[in-house]
Amino acid sequence: VLGLVGVVIIVRPGLGSMNVGELIVLGAAVCFGTSVVLVKSLTRTDSVVSIIFWMLIIQSVLGLAPALYEWRTPSLELWPWIVVIAFTGMSSHFCMARALAYADATVISPMDFLRVPLSALIGWLLYHEQIDAFTAGGALLILLGNLLNLQRKAPEPAEIAAS
Secondary structure: OHHHHHHHHHHOOOOOOOOHHHHHHHHHHHHHHHHHHHHHHHOOOOOHHHHHHHHHHHHHHHHHHHHHHOOOOOOHHHHHHHHHHHHHHHHHHHHHHHHHHHOOHHHHHHHHOOHHHHHHHHHHHHHOOOOOHHHHHHHHHHHHHHHHHHHOOOOOOOOOOOO
8 A cells, every 4th residue: 555655646646637648547557457466367277478478469459459540660770679678568577477476466566666766766867857755755655565565474375387
């Protein structure tokens, strides 16, 4: 809970009406949460490689319609970056699924909140963006929440399917 509060403090959503971008982010968060729950349950019966294979197939099919609607052929210079992004995205999914095979989602998901302050830190280092008191305070809450979460007694691990 502290991690989520920390994220809200960093992001500081407005009190006015939500715009389309905020609704899309909210929808993406719901989809990501659903994905974590489904992947956690699938790790009991399927290998991580199988889960990632089908996840990539489903994401490709779901992304095809908007991609075709807005398609612009990337320049030759962009293709290496596209490959890097594809590889790192797939690696991220693999690592998340592997982590969910070994640990409870209540431990893994709060760790994912660390992306928000780490993104702010990278922005500060590479782009000279300012880190304000809200970002620093939210980051501290996220770290505190993770530390408290790691102190809890872990449940007995489930049997893991072969990868």
